[in-house]
Amino acid sequence: MEALSKTKPSKPFEPAGTGLKEEDLEHHKVLTIAYQPMVKYAWATGVAIGRFLDGLRAGEILGTKCDRCGRIAVPPRIFCEWCFKRSGEWIKLPDTGTVNTFSISYIATDTTRLKTPTIPAVIEIDSAGHAGFLHIIGEAKPEEVRIGMPVKAVWADPEKRKGSITDIRHFKPIR
Amino acid sequence: MLIKKRVAVVGAGMTKFMRRAQETGKELAFEAARQALDSAGMRIQDVDSVALGSAPDAFDGVHMKGEYLLDGAGAWQKPYSRNFVGGGTGVFSAIHGWWHVASGLFDTCLVVAEEKMSSCLPHPQTAFLTIFDNMIERPLGPNLIWIFALEMQRYMQKHKIPKEQIAQVAVKNKRNALDHPSAQIPRAATLQDIMNSEVLAWPVQRLDISPVSDGACAVLLASEDVARKITDSPVWIDGVGWNLDTTYWTNRDLYFPRYVANAARMAYDMAGITNPRKQIDFAEPYDPFDYKELHHMEGLLLCRKGEAPKLTAEGVTERDGKLPICPSGGLLGVGNPIAAAGLMKVCELFWQLRGEAGKRQVAGDPRTAVAQAWGDLMQIGTVVVMHA
Amino acid sequence: MSSLGSQWRCGFLRRVAVVGVGVTPLKPATPEVSYKELIFDAALKAYADAGVNPRRDVESFVCSSEDFYEGTSIFDEYVPDQVGGAQKPVCTISADGIYSLANAYMQILTGLFDVVAVEAHSKASDIVNISPVYDLALDPVYVRPLGLNANFVGGLEMNAFLHSSRANLAHCNMVIEKNRKNALSNPLAMNSTYAAPTRARVLSYPLFMEDVAPLADGAAVVVLAAEDIARNLRDDPVWLAGVGWASDSPNLETHDWDKATYAALAAKQAYRQAKISNPADEIQVAEVDDTYSFKELQHAEALKLASDGRAHQMLEHGLYDFDGGLPVNPSGGSIGMGHTLEMSGLVRVIEVVQQLRGAAGRHQVAGEVEKGVAQAWRGVPTASGAVVVLSR
Numbered sequence: 001m002e003a004l005s006k007t008k009p010s011k012p013f014e015p016a017g018t019g020l021k022e023e024d025l026e027h028h029k030v031l032t033i034a035y036q037p038m039v040k041y042a043w044a045t046g047v048a049i050g051r052f053l054d055g056l057r058a059g060e061i062l063g064t065k066c067d068r069c070g071r072i073a074v075p076p077r078i079f080c081e082w083c084f085k086r087s088g089e090w091i092k093l094p095d096t097g098t099v100n101t102f103s104i105s106y107i108a109t110d111t112t113r114l115k116t117p118t119i120p121a122v123i124e125i126d127s128a129g130h131a132g133f134l135h136i137i138g139e140a141k142p143e144e145v146r147i148g149m150p151v152k153a154v155w156a157d158p159e160k161r162k163g164s165i166t167d168i169r170h171f172k173p174i175r
Numbered sequence: 176m177l178i179k180k181r182v183a184v185v186g187a188g189m190t191k192f193m194r195r196a197q198e199t200g201k202e203l204a205f206e207a208a209r210q211a212l213d214s215a216g217m218r219i220q221d222v223d224s225v226a227l228g229s230a231p232d233a234f235d236g237v238h239m240k241g242e243y244l245l246d247g248a249g250a251w252q253k254p255y256s257r258n259f260v261g262g263g264t265g266v267f268s269a270i271h272g273w274w275h276v277a278s279g280l281f282d283t284c285l286v287v288a289e290e291k292m293s294s295c296l297p298h299p300q301t302a303f304l305t306i307f308d309n310m311i312e313r314p315l316g317p318n319l320i321w322i323f324a325l326e327m328q329r330y331m332q333k334h335k336i337p338k339e340q341i342a343q344v345a346v347k348n349k350r351n352a353l354d355h356p357s358a359q360i361p362r363a364a365t366l367q368d369i370m371n372s373e374v375l376a377w378p379v380q381r382l383d384i385s386p387v388s389d390g391a392c393a394v395l396l397a398s399e400d401v402a403r404k405i406t407d408s409p410v411w412i413d414g415v416g417w418n419l420d421t422t423y424w425t426n427r428d429l430y431f432p433r434y435v436a437n438a439a440r441m442a443y444d445m446a447g448i449t450n451p452r453k454q455i456d457f458a459e460p461y462d463p464f465d466y467k468e469l470h471h472m473e474g475l476l477l478c479r480k481g482e483a484p485k486l487t488a489e490g491v492t493e494r495d496g497k498l499p500i501c502p503s504g505g506l507l508g509v510g511n512p513i514a515a516a517g518l519m520k521v522c523e524l525f526w527q528l529r530g531e532a533g534k535r536q537v538a539g540d541p542r543t544a545v546a547q548a549w550g551d552l553m554q555i556g557t558v559v560v561m562h563a
Numbered sequence: 564m565s566s567l568g569s570q571w572r573c574g575f576l577r578r579v580a581v582v583g584v585g586v587t588p589l590k591p592a593t594p595e596v597s598y599k600e601l602i603f604d605a606a607l608k609a610y611a612d613a614g615v616n617p618r619r620d621v622e623s624f625v626c627s628s629e630d631f632y633e634g635t636s637i638f639d640e641y642v643p644d645q646v647g648g649a650q651k652p653v654c655t656i657s658a659d660g661i662y663s664l665a666n667a668y669m670q671i672l673t674g675l676f677d678v679v680a681v682e683a684h685s686k687a688s689d690i691v692n693i694s695p696v697y698d699l700a701l702d703p704v705y706v707r708p709l710g711l712n713a714n715f716v717g718g719l720e721m722n723a724f725l726h727s728s729r730a731n732l733a734h735c736n737m738v739i740e741k742n743r744k745n746a747l748s749n750p751l752a753m754n755s756t757y758a759a760p761t762r763a764r765v766l767s768y769p770l771f772m773e774d775v776a777p778l779a780d781g782a783a784v785v786v787l788a789a790e791d792i793a794r795n796l797r798d799d800p801v802w803l804a805g806v807g808w809a810s811d812s813p814n815l816e817t818h819d820w821d822k823a824t825y826a827a828l829a830a831k832q833a834y835r836q837a838k839i840s841n842p843a844d845e846i847q848v849a850e851v852d853d854t855y856s857f858k859e860l861q862h863a864e865a866l867k868l869a870s871d872g873r874a875h876q877m878l879e880h881g882l883y884d885f886d887g888g889l890p891v892n893p894s895g896g897s898i899g900m901g902h903t904l905e906m907s908g909l910v911r912v913i914e915v916v917q918q919l920r921g922a923a924g925r926h927q928v929a930g931e932v933e934k935g936v937a938q939a940w941r942g943v944p945t946a947s948g949a950v951v952v953l954s955r
């Protein structure tokens with residue numbers, strides 16, 4: 001590096017950048033190129049999630065237990081991430097749980113507005129400590145949902161299940 | 176521990192944050208990098224290495240977008256790599272650059288954080304479907320806002336925080352941003368505006384959320400001997416910390432970001448800070464949503480769990496308060512081009528600690544400050560402590 | 564501070580060594596395990612090799628990944644658990660495993676950490692068709708509208724390299740033959756039978772199907788440690804003598820078509836740190852990227868294992884053979900073992916480590932192996948790569 005001269009403190013800066021408005025694009029004031037990526041994946045579900053999904057197809061929620069720390073993992077995994085040890089036995093868990101947190105959502109994945117809100121929630125599965133998974137609450141009015149609410153899985157009809165998280169249609173409040 | 180080389184920020188640059196920029200990602204990166212170099216009186220030949228941060232390739236529809244952006248980032252024929260830790264990337268980029276120089280391997284490192292979200296149609300938010308678990312979450316049709324809403328709900332319920340106290344953060348930051356030349360749409364909002372805005376996923380309303388943006392930031396890092404030749408007022412990076420929690424976010428209690436606390440402790444340890452509440456003069460925590468500023472204030476150990484809303488209500492976190500939080504105007508006020516937004520906080524620390532923040536200047540000759548970013552599935556905390 | 568308690572306190576450049584390696588045997592597909600389970604396997608192996616407990620002893624984790632190879636955005640969300648990094652400093656570098664190695668190396672040099680683990684993997688079989696992914700890396704404004712399969716970049720390069728170096732397809736065949744044969748002695752390699760190249764199918768002339776290394780699944784973890792800890796863990800630590808990485812122009816309009824300038828720049832950096840002035844004399848084993856057959860020759864020249872335009876002659880004379888004076892890709896390279904995308908560099912590194920340890924079994928090269936070099940290229944359409952020099 002050459003000998004550097006010390007700079008004085010910088011003057012207030014003028015940030016660069018040219019903002020565009022929606023009309024600039026609509027009225028073709030700027031050139032654009034469109035491209036649709038067509039990339040497809042077929043993920044191996046592997047040992048743990050594979051078996052979990054098989055369990056869902058059979059109408060069961062499965063978890064794994066760590067022999068070292070005793071934690072129950074749901075969704076199940078072949079190792080305990082805290083002990084870094086292979087999981088022990090597989091356990092059939094109840095299909096009931098408690099709402100850990102929830103939201104009342106008026107927007108779909110593609111950001112369009114929903115008339116009837118979706119109620120996503122983290123459901124802690126009974127007897128699995130505070131472990132649980134993301135799902136939807138159904139057969140409930142938004143205003144009656146609360147943290148700590150006991151819920152039960154509502155399963156899809158056996159012939160409609162395909163080994164997916166949606167084999168549970170939703171969780172409904174236990175009244 | 177003994178860190179091999181002390182590292183300083185000697186220059187900073189930043190583009191406007193815009194909903195939609197005419198500039199390409201390369202051009203945004205260039206503008207910020209050029210400005211950072213100019214502010215330090217340095218040339219691209221003086222740069223030994225380049226570290227870039229940018230969030231999902233899905234926004235740009237370019238695979239390996241770090242490669243695509245490298246010419247704009249000044250990395251031609253230089254040692255160059257891209258770090259990627261989701262929303263934590265902006266602040267993490269400074270850490271990534273930090274170890275280039277602190278290792279003794281390079282004297283200088285140009286750190287660039289760039290984001291061009293507007294290319295993604297129909298809306299950048301749609302790209303976020305693919306951050307969810309491919310096997311057991313995506314089939315539920317989740318929306319990005321869900322995870323914030325779920326976390327916000329838990330935080331609010333745990334501490335019984337009224338929504339108004341949270342919305343106050345958005346009011347403060349949008350007001351602060353009126354003084355930031357890069358602010359996207361500098362417009363103040365009243366508490367009523369926030370509380371009346373459209374509910375997206377309760378408890379999240381439209382004005383709780385920072386605006387999606389295009390933009391870039393850059394900082395130039397130098398080792399101590401070189402820094403002292405470049406400028407009379409280097410700003411030292413004296414503490415770095417980062418911490419990634421388990422992927423299984425549904426197995427964690429979201430009311431407190433323990434991974435931010437872990438990262439903060441790591442950075443404070445390194446910087447010799449034992450009492451952050453007393454020793455930190457001001458802070459730039461990550462505020463993509465208003466409640467996140469509060470969540471992160473607690474994660475940064477600047478107050479007790481559940482105390483942040485109270486401090487905000489009391490005006491402690493105003494720019495002229497005892498502990499200014501987001502004097503820049505934050506993401507809520509300036510805009511949120513994900514990776515660039517995080518580095519913007521590092522830039523703010525640089526300007527504030529040199530007394531160059533103009534109308535945003537925090538009074539009282541601040542000496543020590545902390546910048547923090549957050550990201551992934553409520554999972555990563557990235558923290559830097561800087562010292563004048 | 565690592566629980567292993569480093570005593571290092573001084574200001575000189577610390578030495579850093581590879582103390583553990585773990586890699587799963589490469590396979591064309593691994594439908595029975597998820598990527599997490601594959602990585603966990605490699606991690607267990609590496610930590611057993613190093614004799615460390617990651618939860619207690621490993622202080623930082625650097626993982627390689629690219630979203631579009633995974634089909635997941637912000638993939639770093641999914642990396643910590645299976646490497647033992649939950650609630651620890653973990654980060655992702657969007658590049659080949661050797662870049663992550665270089666970043667882990669820098670982390671230890673700062674003094675912040677003493678033990679850092681590096682991870683990279685390939686679950687290429689989860690990608691239904693990789694061509695659209697490669698195409699997505701092409702410039703969206705200037706190149707994609709041409710509607711070409713990304714391999715065309717390889718074809719253009721191959722043509723330019725062969726023309727400028729005066730190598731020809733017969734030399735590319737020699738690379739393929741050598742690497743496929745070498746792979747037969749490598750239990751980690753995907754293929755267990757040998758087939759001579761037939762050049763039956765053109766991809767993008769002069770690039771044929773067989774010039775392209777076949778995709779493979781796998782996972783690899785490497786554990787680095789600072790000197791005093793390394794010496795406690797192993798009798799045979801393998802030192803990082805030098806690292807370098809560089810990017811040339813990302814635009815095809817200013818692409819260097821015949822030379823791998825990025826590799827030359829990276830090698831220069833690494834050799835300078837390793838104090839190597841005459842690589843062809845001072846290196847005993849080299850593992851270079853051979854994603855395309857001709858790239859092995861191009862990279863050998865960039866790494867100064869032959870002067871410009873001479874690599875194919877060295878190959879002809881048998882210098883690069885398994886039993887030659889300077890074996891190149893004794894592992895079989897990606898052509899022989901299988902191409903593991905951004906994990907490739909770590910596969911190259913692990914081979915060199917085993918060679919230096921004298922632990923490469925049936926593919927151990929003859930003679931005293933003191934220094935080796937491993938190199939990675941990020942693949943088409945990039946001009947980016949990394950180099951590491953390892954020594955005993």
